[in-house]
Amino acid sequence: MPGSNYDRDLTVKEGFVLSKFLVKWEMILVYILLLINLILAVFRTNLYFQHGTIQSIINAGLDVSPMVLGMVFILLLGDIDVSVASQMILGGMITGLMMDHGVPWIIAVICGIIICMICGAFNGFCVAFLKMPAVITTISTSMLFRGIVEIVLGENSLKNFPKWYNKIGWFNVGPFPLSMILFLIMGLIFCFILHRTTFGRKVYIVGNNPICATYSGISVTKVKMQVFILMGFMAGIGSIFFIGRMGGGVSSSMGTGYEMTAIACAVLGGVSTNGGKGKMYGPIIATFIMAFLTYTLGLLGVDPNSKKIFTGVILILTILVSTINKQMIKDFKLRTMYHNNKNIEALHDRTNEQIKELKKQIKSGKGDASKLNAKIAELKKDCAEKSAKLWEDQKADEQRAKERYSTK
Amino acid sequence: MSKILRSRNTGLILVLIILLIAAKILTPGLFSTYMIINTLQNNAIYAILAVGEFVIILTGGIDISIASQLAFVGIICTKLSCDHPTVPGVVFFLLSIVLGALCGALNGFLVGYLHMVPMICTLGTMYIFRGLAFVVSGGEWWFAAKYTQSYRWWAIGKFLTIPMIIWWTVIIMVIVGIFLAYTSAGRRIYAIGTSRESSAVAGIKEPKVTFYAYIICGILAGLAGMLNTSNYAIGYYGMGEGFEMTAIAICVLGGTAITGGKGRMDGVAIGVVIMAVVNSFISMIPGMSVWQKTLQGGIIIIAVAINYFTERSAARQALRERGALI
Numbered sequence: 001m002p003g004s005n006y007d008r009d010l011t012v013k014e015g016f017v018l019s020k021f022l023v024k025w026e027m028i029l030v031y032i033l034l035l036i037n038l039i040l041a042v043f044r045t046n047l048y049f050q051h052g053t054i055q056s057i058i059n060a061g062l063d064v065s066p067m068v069l070g071m072v073f074i075l076l077l078g079d080i081d082v083s084v085a086s087q088m089i090l091g092g093m094i095t096g097l098m099m100d101h102g103v104p105w106i107i108a109v110i111c112g113i114i115i116c117m118i119c120g121a122f123n124g125f126c127v128a129f130l131k132m133p134a135v136i137t138t139i140s141t142s143m144l145f146r147g148i149v150e151i152v153l154g155e156n157s158l159k160n161f162p163k164w165y166n167k168i169g170w171f172n173v174g175p176f177p178l179s180m181i182l183f184l185i186m187g188l189i190f191c192f193i194l195h196r197t198t199f200g201r202k203v204y205i206v207g208n209n210p211i212c213a214t215y216s217g218i219s220v221t222k223v224k225m226q227v228f229i230l231m232g233f234m235a236g237i238g239s240i241f242f243i244g245r246m247g248g249g250v251s252s253s254m255g256t257g258y259e260m261t262a263i264a265c266a267v268l269g270g271v272s273t274n275g276g277k278g279k280m281y282g283p284i285i286a287t288f289i290m291a292f293l294t295y296t297l298g299l300l301g302v303d304p305n306s307k308k309i310f311t312g313v314i315l316i317l318t319i320l321v322s323t324i325n326k327q328m329i330k331d332f333k334l335r336t337m338y339h340n341n342k343n344i345e346a347l348h349d350r351t352n353e354q355i356k357e358l359k360k361q362i363k364s365g366k367g368d369a370s371k372l373n374a375k376i377a378e379l380k381k382d383c384a385e386k387s388a389k390l391w392e393d394q395k396a397d398e399q400r401a402k403e404r405y406s407t408k
Numbered sequence: 409m410s411k412i413l414r415s416r417n418t419g420l421i422l423v424l425i426i427l428l429i430a431a432k433i434l435t436p437g438l439f440s441t442y443m444i445i446n447t448l449q450n451n452a453i454y455a456i457l458a459v460g461e462f463v464i465i466l467t468g469g470i471d472i473s474i475a476s477q478l479a480f481v482g483i484i485c486t487k488l489s490c491d492h493p494t495v496p497g498v499v500f501f502l503l504s505i506v507l508g509a510l511c512g513a514l515n516g517f518l519v520g521y522l523h524m525v526p527m528i529c530t531l532g533t534m535y536i537f538r539g540l541a542f543v544v545s546g547g548e549w550w551f552a553a554k555y556t557q558s559y560r561w562w563a564i565g566k567f568l569t570i571p572m573i574i575w576w577t578v579i580i581m582v583i584v585g586i587f588l589a590y591t592s593a594g595r596r597i598y599a600i601g602t603s604r605e606s607s608a609v610a611g612i613k614e615p616k617v618t619f620y621a622y623i624i625c626g627i628l629a630g631l632a633g634m635l636n637t638s639n640y641a642i643g644y645y646g647m648g649e650g651f652e653m654t655a656i657a658i659c660v661l662g663g664t665a666i667t668g669g670k671g672r673m674d675g676v677a678i679g680v681v682i683m684a685v686v687n688s689f690i691s692m693i694p695g696m697s698v699w700q701k702t703l704q705g706g707i708i709i710i711a712v713a714i715n716y717f718t719e720r721s722a723a724r725q726a727l728r729e730r731g732a733l734i
Contacts, residue, residue: 080527132712133666135470135527139653140708147702154698260531273525305542305645312535319524319532 025270029285036292044299055177059169061291062179063238063245067262068269069190070234072283073227075266076194076207078275079127079134081228083119083142084235085258090145091116092239092250096158105162113236119145120232121225128224142259150252157251161243169245179241183287186237191280203227207275264315265290341394344387351383419714420663420678427685435692443688445570451684452577453478453636455677457651458658459584460628462676465659466588467621468601468668469519469526474629475651476537477511482633483545486643490554497558497638504634505627511537512626513619520618534652542645552641563639573635580628585673597621601668657704658683661711665719 021027041048048054067084074081095112099105119141126137171178194200205213206223213220242258243250269286271278293314297307330345338344358372358379432439457474464471484507485500511533518529563573588594596617599607608614637643662679664671686707690700 126709126713130713130716132709132716136656136660136666136708136712139656140705140712143653143701143705144709145705147699147705150698150701260535263528263531267528273528303542305547306539308535309539309543312532312539315535316518316524316529316532319528320518320522 026279026281026285029269029282029289033285033289033292036289036296040292040296040299047299052172055172055175057295058180058288058291059172059177060245061294062177062183062287063169063241064258064261064265064290065179065183065287066186066234066238066241067231067258068265068283068287069186069280070231070238071262071266072190072269072271072278072280073194073203074134074231075263075271075273076203076275076278077224077227078207078273079224080263080273081123081134081138081231082259082263083123083138083145084231084238084262085255086142086145086149087116087119087232087235088239088242088258089149089250089252089255090119091236092243093149093153093158095239095243096161096250097152099160099162100158109162109240112239113233116236116239117229117232120228120230120235123232124225124228127228128221146252153250153252155251157249159249161248161250165240165244165248167244168241169247179244184284187280187284194280199223199226204276207277209276261290264311267315268318338387339391339394341390343390347383347386347390351379354379419718420661420675420682424678424682424685427682427689431685431689435689445574447684447688448574448577449564449571449639451680451687452573453632453639453648454651454654454658454683455577455680456580456628456632456635457655458662458676458680459580459673460625460632461652461655462659462662462664462671462673463584463588463597463621464526464625465656465664465666466597466601466668466671467618468604469618469621470656470666471515471526471530471622471625472652472656473511473515473530473534473537474625474632474655475648476534476541477508477626477629478633478636478648478651479541479645480511480537480544480633481507481630482637482647483541483643483645485559485634486550486555486637487544487548489556489559490550493556497556497560497562500559500634501562501631504630506630508626508628508630508633509623510626511630512623515626516619516622519622520615538645545643545645547645550637550643555638555641560638560641563635573639576631576635580631581673581677584624584628588673593617593620598669601670603669654683654704657708657711660708660715663715665715666712 037048067088071081071084091112094115095108098108098111103111123134123138123141126132126141127134168179168182173181194203202213202218202223205216205218206220210220213223242255246254265286266278266283267273268289269278269281269283271283293310294307297310302310334340334342334345338348355376358376362369362372457478460474461471481504485504488503489495489497489500515530515533518524518533519526561572562576563571565572567575588597596607596612599610599612600614600617604614633648636648658679659671659676660666660679661682662671662675662677664675686703687700690703
């Protein structure tokens with residue numbers, strides 16, 4: 001249809017710029033991962049190049065991985081779910097109990113996952129329909145679910161799980177750990193869901209602005225419900241990974257703190273807890289970073305409890321680094337260089353833009369270079385004079401205000 | 409009269425009375441003076457933590473690092489007092505306040521001035537303080553024999569036959585209650601919790617107020633840490649795990665809105681008493697102790713749901729009154 005509105009080219013035209021690609025958050029995470037590997041390779045050379053070390057590090061760190069994928073969706077909504085570890089244990093308990101009673105393993109596993117999905121649906125119901133704050137809901141449901149496990153199991157533990165559970169936690173396919181292959185496949189599926197489907201876009205818009213989403217005809221409650229059920233599903237998958245890693249056993253006190261690790265991985269991966277910001281690739285890399293970090297510190301001789309300090313510091317530092325953006329730098333400049341005067345700031349901004357324009361002209365070879373340089377110098381001088389005058393005015397104003405109030 | 413009926417605290421007191429009647433029937437031993445004092449003494453730590461958490465929740469934030477702060481400060485006080493038995497307990501009482509204020513200042517700086525999300529920030533500091541507690545203690549445990557009398561007096565010493573720890577709790581509640589309700593600094597905390605934008609327009613410096621709110625919370629957490637070791641005469645780096653959840657639960661139970669700006673100290677006090685009754689109730693019935701977590705979780709969910717429904721009905725009532733005026 002020539003001439004109609006449908007004709008417009010709507011593809012995003014931002015091409016591939018190498019310099020921008022290299023400072024992306026995901027790339028920074030890759031650098032951190034490489035750095036950790038380098039440290040390990042330098043300080044523990046024998047161990048690092050021994051066959052099986054890296055595989056066991058990855059195997060050990062990936063038992064939390066399925067929950068990270070689900071947690072990204074929850075955080076993108078601007079909510080939080082701290083009940084995932086309890087859901088995971090509850091699902092594992094159901095599977096174990098059914099296996100104990102001689103139910104075929106496939107039904108038992110599916111039932112475990114369904115129970116987790118029901119838990120997720122309960123969270124989703126409270127958050128989406130009753131509009132309860134997600135933090136408090138999931139804190140209390142985490143107590144609730146773990147309490148149920150405590151009531152049912154008491155001090156006992158379940159030992160009867162399918163044989164292939166252990167393979168997920170310990171088995172290598174050639175040089176690659178099985179858990180890593182499974183995690184990457186799941187990660188690909190989740191990348192597809194988040195970045196290539198309408199559901200993913202809906203999650204973003206609900207996280208960014210729920211009111212706007214409502215007015216665009218998106219049912220916020222439905223999206224939230226779906227995401228929480230998805231989280232429950234991933235907690236169910238997580239129970240398979242977790243129990244496999246733990247050697248096929250479940251007791252009520254297992255897996256405490258896993259929810260915090262999952263949240264930490266997602267946040268480290270660049271997902272904002274305010275909702276609507278973040279990508280799927282970051283958390284996938286961050287999960288590996290977390291795995292390497294924990295075991296690198298262990299191999300370097302840091303005891304497990306002091307590792308907590310490093311985890312906390314790194315968590316806080318990464319979030320701080322990711323919050324340093326243009327706005328913050330601008331505010332800082334306004335406060336320190338421009339004496340809190342918006343006029344001076346605006347003047348500087350305008351002059352900088354003009355100078356940029358002129359410099360571009362010089363670069364392209366248009367016009368006389370020396371003339372343009374003179375113009376730039378003139379602009380700079382003008383700007384400095386004007387801002388000095390504005391600063392004088394402000395000081396005079398402040399002086400006058402002070403006098404007026406002191407006489408009262 | 410209708411105002412009294414509609415107030416949330418009336419409902420809470422009714423719940424408390426029902427609970428007490430049930431307790432009287434099921435476990436008659438609950439009502440001796442000794443039991444009441446004992447119950448209050450065991451729950452005083454939760455009360456102190458809940459007051460600190462209450463201040464934070466009023467600003468619209470949340471602090472899940474208080475239990476780790478408790479362990480950190482408690483461990484330092486314990487270690488120092490056991491290493492130097494001649495130093496009087498008052499030194500450690502003051503030291504815990506200073507250390508707690510420092511812990512709170514770290515949180516407050518990160519949340520207030522660097523604008524981090526409270527949940528994530530305190531998650532990080534939770535790890536840090538717990539790890540520091542381990543580093544300071546070196547994995548050591550301290551038992552009753554090592555504590556000095558003057559250190560233990562601050563919790564179990566008796567004044568008018570009531571343990572000091574209960575006096576401290578009451579004093580803290582009264583002071584913080586008056587501070588929040590009647591001073592301009594306290595009202596500012598309510599203001600930024602209600603609406604950040606309008607309080608900024610009104611000239612309230614939000615970073616500063618948040619900073620001081622976290623310092624108050626830190627002081628109370630530090631104090632709770634010293635009193636906890638002093639009360640139970642046991643110190644190890646893992647103590648108090650999960651206390652932050654109980655503190656949040658008490659606040660929510662007492663009618664504090666988790667979104668900030670709503671809530672009163674008397675509600676928190678009633679929440680403490682309800683939680684204490686439920687806890688001691690559960691521990692006195694044989695075979696019920698495994699139910700504790702489930703019941704606590706259920707109670708919080710129901711409390712939040714009730715909060716939500718009362719708020720919605722209040723909004724509807726206001727709308728109806730407005731309709732009647734037109």
